[in-house]
Amino acid sequence: MLPDYFTLVNGQKVPSVGLGTWQLEGGKGYSAIKHALQNGYKMLDCAFAYYNQEVVGRAIKDSGIAREEIFLVDKLANTWHSAAEKNLELTLKSLGVEYLDLWLMHWPSPLNHHGNDPKTPKLADGSVDFEKDWDYVKTWKSMVELHRNYPEKLKSIGVANFGVKELEAIIEATGVVPVVNQVELHPSCNQQQLFKFCGDHGIQLVAYSPLGSIGSPLLQNEDLAGIAAKNGVTIPQCLISWGVANGWPVIPRSTSFERIDQNLQLVELSKDDLFEITRIGSQNKHRFVTAPWHSFAEI
Ligand SMILES: NC(=O)c1ccc[n+]([C@@H]2O[C@H](COP(=O)([O-])OP(=O)(O)OC[C@H]3O[C@@H](n4cnc5c(N)ncnc54)[C@H](OP(=O)(O)O)[C@@H]3O)[C@@H](O)[C@H]2O)c1
Structure with a gap:
């Protein structure tokens, strides 16, 4: 039987x-989120940098589903690393909630808070404008402090897009291990080395872009289509079930009610x-998500 939940170290x-x-x-987007909540989804993966927190908040409220029934994840934006507390306040206000179940550092990439763009500030030469005299270790220290000071607002803290190098750095500096590392994770980017490291340290990997994101070639793969047909399901259902069977929560996105429903129907693969x-x-092998502000380790 595939698990309905994964239990974090805490x-x-x-x-x-x-x-x-x-x-979304x-x-x-509002209709998709409301539909998902009213039809069995118990977790939403959100981020300040998606600039849709009011929409998410309204969908939660209008869904009629009690707040405590939802595992709500949000992320500290890159341009807010040096102003983490304010970012948390804005996030809770925009979502219209009292607390987050999990707050993640979206990327280990602090960008200029006062730069020329709220998302990707650039210098005159066109390069990314990083926050001066700041690094992701400082950001993790801020998040740890906020978690200690406001346990009623933050149930737990974690990271996203961290490799082994970045995980080691924040653990060594603070002794505080993130409960989750959310990364791109699907068969073409299966993160085996990171999975092993995280398992050894009590960090739960969570799979983002589990279908390979927009226009994914995985959804056209004939061999995967054969496995899906044999099991009477679709390729996305196989990919989501593959992730859960391997030991991680999966967060697919869709705007279609039908596909939202379909993605919740897992299949027990042999x-x-x-x-x-x-x-x-x-x-x-392929990593679909890249960003100008971060260099990933090889997959
Ligand atoms: N931490 C990070 O830095 C980070 C980065 C990327 C993503 N994420 C998170 O991970 C979530 C998922 O990743 P993603 O949005 O990049 O991509 P994804 O979930 O891998 O794929 C989404 C795409 O697949 C399509 N799709 C979904 N279900 C389908 C189905 N059953 N059959 C056919 N097509 C289907 C969607 O189209 P339709 O809408 O038309 O169905 C959409 O184009 C994001 O929404 C976000 O919350 C986090």
Whole structure:
């Protein structure tokens, strides 16, 4: 049986499947989020940098689902590393909630808080404008302090897009281990080294872009289509089930009610099918999400 939840080291239960909310904006985004909550989703993955927190907040309120029934994840934006407390306040206000279940550092990449763009500030030469005299270790220290000072506002803290190097740096500097590291994770980017490191340190990996994001070639892969057809499901259902079977929560996004519902229906794949999906991915290694403000380690 595939698990409904994964339990973090601090005892929090993270639903196996949540709804990603990147680009879920306006009326369509609102309807998608409300529909998901009213039809079984118990986790929302959100971020200040998605600039849709009011929409998410309204969908939560109008869904009629009690706040404590939802595992609500949000993220500290890159341009707010040096003003983390204010970012948290704004996030809670925009979402219209009293607390977050999990607050993540979105990237280990502090960008100029007073730069020429709220998302990707640039210098005159066109390069990314990083925050001066700041680094992600300082940011983690701020988050640790906020968690200590406001346990009623933050149930737990974690990170996203961290590799082994960055995880080691924040753990060594503070002794505080993030409960979650949310990273790109699907068969073409299966993060085995990071998974092992996180497992050894009590850090739960969470899979973002589990379908390979927009226009994913995984959804056109004929071998995956064969496995899906054999099991009477779709490729996205296979990819989501593969992740949960391997030991991590998965946060697919969709705007379509039908696909939102479909993505919650997992399938118990055989060991051979799971192995085959891993093999297909390792023959087509690819990271779909890249950003000008961060250099990832090789996958
Ligand atoms: N921490 C980070 O830095 C980070 C980075 C990237 C993403 N994330 C999080 O992870 C979430 C998911 O990642 P993502 O949005 O990049 O991509 P994804 O969930 O891997 O893929 C989304 C795409 O797949 C399509 N899709 C979804 N379900 C489908 C189905 N059953 N059949 C066919 N197509 C389907 C969607 O189109 P339709 O809408 O048309 O269905 C959309 O184009 C994000 O929303 C965000 O919350 C976090």
